Amino acid sequence: MQIRKKTHNKEVIRGRKKFQFLNYGTLGVKATSSGRLIDKKWELLQKALHKKIKLICGANRCKVWSPIEFNNTLTKLSLESRMGKGKGSIYANSKFIREGEIIIEFSGIPKHKQKDIVFFLQKKLSFGIKLSSL
Structure with missing residues (x-):
């Protein structure tokens, strides 16, 4: 006989996938730990990231x-x-960002500038991230 643990949500919790594939770009930033992301902080991060990428790549390449x-x-x-x-x-x-979830995808960024973008994002986010590529 199997004992079921009572939970408040009605969904059955099964194994969570710890990987996610890139859908759009050739380079992605993946979360290595879980955390919460708020919309106002995300908008500020996106504006700062676009400025950083514009300096690195130019206007229309990335x-x-x-x-x-x-x-x-x-x-x-x-x-x-x-x-x-x-x-x-x-x-x-x-x-709520889970471990292994892809946060941002890029294309057209030079290899020698990819680490700069990851370090920039790591300073702004409150959870761990790493670079993943095709």
Whole structure:
């Protein structure tokens, strides 16, 4: 007889895949640890990344894709509110990044500049990343 553990979600948790393939580009940035990514921080990161890539490659040579879709909402009550007053207002959208998930894909970046981009992204993100290619 198999004992099932009760969980709050109704989905059965099975083995998670620890790999993901590149869909668009020839170079990708993959997460090596899990963490949460907030939409406002992601927008700032994308703007800074586009400026960095424009300096490295020029205007039209490199292409960037990001397959991230934000699916969670974060709520917060004010500090002075008492318990039992509800959930609170939405202050951000977020996405939980799992280990092995591809965050950004590139094409047309020279090999000697690929590490510069990874170091730049590592400073901005709160979880570990590594470079993956075809």
